[in-house]
Amino acid sequence: MGEEVKFSRRSFVKGVAAVGATAGIGYGAYSLTGLKEVEPIDAPVPGVTPSATSTFYNACPRNCYDTCSLVTTVEEGVIKRVSGNPDNSYTRGKLCVKGNSYTRSVYSPDRILYPMRQKGRGTGNWERISWDEAFTEIAQNIIKIKENYGSTLPICLNKYSGNFEIMHYGIEGTLSSIGYTSRATGTPCWPAGIDAQTFDFGTIYNNDPEDLVNSKYLILWGVNPAWCSVHSMYLVEEAKRRGCKIVAIDPILTATASKANEYIQIKPSTDGALALGMAKYILDNKLYDSQWLESNAKGHEEFFAYLKDKVTVKWASEKTGVPVEVIEQLAKEYAQADPANIWIGYGMQRHTNGGASVRAIDALAAITGNIGKPGGGAQYAQLETWGFNYHAMVHDAPEGSQGDGNRAINMNNFGAEVLAAQEPPIKMLWIAARNPVAQDPETSVVLKAFESMDFVVTADMYMNETVRMSDIVLPVTTLFETPGVNVSYWHYWLNLNEQAIQSLGEAKSDVEIAMGLSAKMNQLAQGSCTYPTEGNLEEWVEKECNEGIFTQFGLKDFKDLKTKKSVKAKNNLIAWADGKFRTPSGKYELYSEEAVKFGNKALPEYIEELQTPAEYPFRCISPHWKLNLHSQFQNLDWVEAIHNKPFIEIHPKVAQKMGIKDGDSIKMYNDLGFIVVPAKITATISEDIVVVYEAWYKDKDFNVNFTTKAIPADMGAKATGMPGIAFHDNFVNITKA
Ligand SMILES: Nc1nc2c(c(=O)[nH]1)N[C@H]1C(S)=C(S)[C@@H](COP(=O)(O)OP(=O)(O)OC[C@H]3O[C@@H](n4cnc5c(=O)[nH]c(N)nc54)[C@H](O)[C@@H]3O)O[C@H]1N2
Ligand SMILES: Nc1nc2c(c(=O)[nH]1)N[C@H]1C(S)=C(S)[C@@H](COP(=O)(O)OP(=O)(O)OC[C@H]3O[C@@H](n4cnc5c(=O)[nH]c(N)nc54)[C@H](O)[C@@H]3O)O[C@H]1N2
Numbered sequence: 001m002g003e004e005v006k007f008s009r010r011s012f013v014k015g016v017a018a019v020g021a022t023a024g025i026g027y028g029a030y031s032l033t034g035l036k037e038v039e040p041i042d043a044p045v046p047g048v049t050p051s052a053t054s055t056f057y058n059a060c061p062r063n064c065y066d067t068c069s070l071v072t073t074v075e076e077g078v079i080k081r082v083s084g085n086p087d088n089s090y091t092r093g094k095l096c097v098k099g100n101s102y103t104r105s106v107y108s109p110d111r112i113l114y115p116m117r118q119k120g121r122g123t124g125n126w127e128r129i130s131w132d133e134a135f136t137e138i139a140q141n142i143i144k145i146k147e148n149y150g151s152t153l154p155i156c157l158n159k160y161s162g163n164f165e166i167m168h169y170g171i172e173g174t175l176s177s178i179g180y181t182s183r184a185t186g187t188p189c190w191p192a193g194i195d196a197q198t199f200d201f202g203t204i205y206n207n208d209p210e211d212l213v214n215s216k217y218l219i220l221w222g223v224n225p226a227w228c229s230v231h232s233m234y235l236v237e238e239a240k241r242r243g244c245k246i247v248a249i250d251p252i253l254t255a256t257a258s259k260a261n262e263y264i265q266i267k268p269s270t271d272g273a274l275a276l277g278m279a280k281y282i283l284d285n286k287l288y289d290s291q292w293l294e295s296n297a298k299g300h301e302e303f304f305a306y307l308k309d310k311v312t313v314k315w316a317s318e319k320t321g322v323p324v325e326v327i328e329q330l331a332k333e334y335a336q337a338d339p340a341n342i343w344i345g346y347g348m349q350r351h352t353n354g355g356a357s358v359r360a361i362d363a364l365a366a367i368t369g370n371i372g373k374p375g376g377g378a379q380y381a382q383l384e385t386w387g388f389n390y391h392a393m394v395h396d397a398p399e400g401s402q403g404d405g406n407r408a409i410n411m412n413n414f415g416a417e418v419l420a421a422q423e424p425p426i427k428m429l430w431i432a433a434r435n436p437v438a439q440d441p442e443t444s445v446v447l448k449a450f451e452s453m454d455f456v457v458t459a460d461m462y463m464n465e466t467v468r469m470s471d472i473v474l475p476v477t478t479l480f481e482t483p484g485v486n487v488s489y490w491h492y493w494l495n496l497n498e499q500a501i502q503s504l505g506e507a508k509s510d511v512e513i514a515m516g517l518s519a520k521m522n523q524l525a526q527g528s529c530t531y532p533t534e535g536n537l538e539e540w541v542e543k544e545c546n547e548g549i550f551t552q553f554g555l556k557d558f559k560d561l562k563t564k565k566s567v568k569a570k571n572n573l574i575a576w577a578d579g580k581f582r583t584p585s586g587k588y589e590l591y592s593e594e595a596v597k598f599g600n601k602a603l604p605e606y607i608e609e610l611q612t613p614a615e616y617p618f619r620c621i622s623p624h625w626k627l628n629l630h631s632q633f634q635n636l637d638w639v640e641a642i643h644n645k646p647f648i649e650i651h652p653k654v655a656q657k658m659g660i661k662d663g664d665s666i667k668m669y670n671d672l673g674f675i676v677v678p679a680k681i682t683a684t685i686s687e688d689i690v691v692v693y694e695a696w697y698k699d700k701d702f703n704v705n706f707t708t709k710a711i712p713a714d715m716g717a718k719a720t721g722m723p724g725i726a727f728h729d730n731f732v733n734i735t736k737a
């Protein structure tokens with residue numbers, strides 16, 4: 001990246017300063033021209049007796065393993081308490097810090113409650129407008145783009161994981177219903193691992209996490225449930241109580257690792273070498289399950305030949321920094337325990353060889369015959385419970401739409417690809433359930449892309465960095481203000497989401513926004529939008545369900561779900577128990593031709609990790625933070641009261657060498673950008689890394705993604721349309737600021 005991009009970070013700092021100057025950085029950090037104070041809205045839901053205390057069941061829709069079932073107490077139309085559903089054996093009556101702060105998140109003084117227009121993107125000079133004005137301006141812009149370019153391809157949607165409730169796929173539906181558009185495609189989250197497991201097993205499919213308690217040996221491999229899946233931590237601890245040995249493998253001694261029987265500190269991005277070293281030991285000592293391999297696997301001879309030819313435990317030790325004896329002991333214990341289980345995290349696959357690492361770890365489970373049985377497996381994720389109709393999502397382009405489909409824009413290189421798009425260029429962005437300015441790599445480039453647009457619309461609940469770069473913001477409801485239904489990508493529960501309160505201010509759900517826009521588009525240009533213009537949302541939730549869902553969850557019909565609220569899948573809770581893999585051969589594929597088609601090795605071979613360049617001697621790992629969910633929750637004053645400062649973790653020896661003391665202001669930089677944060681000196685990390693947790697802090701000029709480059713991971717294109725991103729291959733240097 002050249003000078004220009006490097007310094008565009010500064011221009012963003014100016015942008016923030018301008019917001020502060022206009023509004024005074026305080027709650028919300030935006031100015032509302034001519035607005036009176038927001039009154040609390042406490043009108044009850046129609047049909048609910050005012051002043052009565054009512055209980056509603058809600059479903060946490062955040063992008064989180066736990067996807068909890070919530071019990072919401074409402075008094076006189078106001079939420080008083082949100083707690084975990086005790087009848088759900090995964091949620092177990094408890095919530096995480098974020099869940100416990102839901103009451104604040106709904107009534108936060110930060111909530112955006114009205115549609116607003118910004119006079120000058122990034123100025124903070126917002127004015128309240130009516131929904132009619134907002135829809136008119138958006139519709140006119142869409143119609144103008146169609147006139148100028150002959151298609152709607154200059155409009156680009158960026159939507160991801162702000163809300164995973166099934167009706168929120170209506171956001172994709174909104175754009176489909178106006179024509180073919182450009183779409184941010186792929187995911188910054190888990191794609192390399194998905195492809196890896198797709199090559200090996202045919203798809204992602206994990207055992208019911210409640211089955212973790214049946215393990216005798218559990219490796220937590222680059223996963224941090226103590227922060228990122230707190231309800232699973234109960235299961236890990238219960239397994240331990242029943243005699244299971246817990247081993248954590250991570251470059252950071254995480255809160256999870258601190259609860260394990262053994263912690264193994266590994267050099268980042270070398271997990272494949274550790275897994276292959278273990279496999280070699282297992283092969284040499286004949287600890288593999290030849291019977292399982294004979295009946296279930298394809299290519300184990302080729303894999304064993306590769307191990308014999310290329311892998312030694314000593315090599316694995318040199319690569320990973322893990323002593324030979326530790327690798328041997330780990331391999332022996334793992335292979336001899338029955339059943340033995342591995343939970344493969346998403347953090348560990350955010351490397352250029354992340355997919356290959358996941359395949360090597362999967363191979364351990366396969367060669368030891370730990371697949372398809374209780375307490376065993378290679379757990380990553382599952383989509384088995386996601387068989388909805390996607391009724392809110394599927395909408396045809398209007399008749400006469402030009403083009404033959406949507407255009408894919410890589411979500412993992414969003415800024416650069418938006419800027420580079422030609423014939424036609426991208427002119428308008430629609431952002432919903434997404435905060436790309438905070439969460440995408442190369443923030444300075446993302447900001448340039450936003451600056452270059454003719455028109456930006458963002459639908460969100462809070463005034464975040466992306467909203468600040470928009471022309472119009474549309475206020476969306478929280479999960480308590482709209483009905484829905486949710487499942488998890490980890491556990492096997494399905495949770496109903498009931499509307500517990502009326503929407504605050506003028507907030508609308510994403511589907512209601514689509515309906516309103518459709519009405520306006522058709523008013524201005526008949527036939528220009530196929531989205532329904534009205535509909536009962538409760539009925540729409542029912543339309544998402546089908547016989548497959550009812551059978552899977554033991555429900556008679558939708559009414560039955562409305563009575564039961566939270567239900568667990570009845571069968572297929574042990575992945576691959578039937579031995580029918582969904583690969584081309586129907587077997588577990590240690591040798592995958594499909595992998596070759598996507599430019600990868602057929603075998604789970606080691607792919608060299610990126611080496612630290614001399615000028616940027618630290619690898620910056622930027623994992624997820626305990627108190628937020630990406631850019632969500634950290635902005636709440638309740639959460640800020642617990643913790644409101646980003647920091648950089650530095651090993652004591654590095655600190656000593658550089659004369660850095662705890663709390664010193666540190667500049668972390670590379671050729672892309674920099675951040676300035678206080679130092680936290682800690683021996684929980686190794687000397688070759690620094691750690692900065694990714695998060696959005698309200699009114700703080702902090703975003704680690706100013707330094708992360710859009711470096712692709714090795715896999716992801718098959719299942720998600722684009723390769724993943726190597727967030728943790730971020731090489732930096734540090735100096736005292
Ligand atoms: N509190 C909270 N919960 C969350 C989230 C959140 O932001 N906050 N996010 C949700 C989402 S979207 C996701 S994807 C999941 C993520 O859930 P996790 O995968 O558990 O979390 P991460 O922080 O992404 O990464 C886990 C660990 O991977 C380690 N790691 C990084 N590189 C390597 C490596 O090369 N080898 C090994 N062995 N380990 C490595 C990191 O040090 C980190 O401790 O959590 C979900 N839950
Ligand atoms: N450096 C670094 N960067 C990372 C990662 C990392 O480990 N390191 N992790 C990556 C991962 S795993 C992920 S999943 C991504 C997450 O990236 P995003 O999907 O962008 O994540 P969020 O910040 O959870 O949500 C975005 C926005 O959705 C809004 N929202 C919530 N509910 C609704 C709704 O109902 N409607 C609408 N319209 N908006 C809503 C929230 O207020 C928030 O502003 O970040 C990635 N970025």
Ligand SMILES: [Mo]
Pocket residue numbers: 063188189190346
């Ligand atoms: Mo994620």
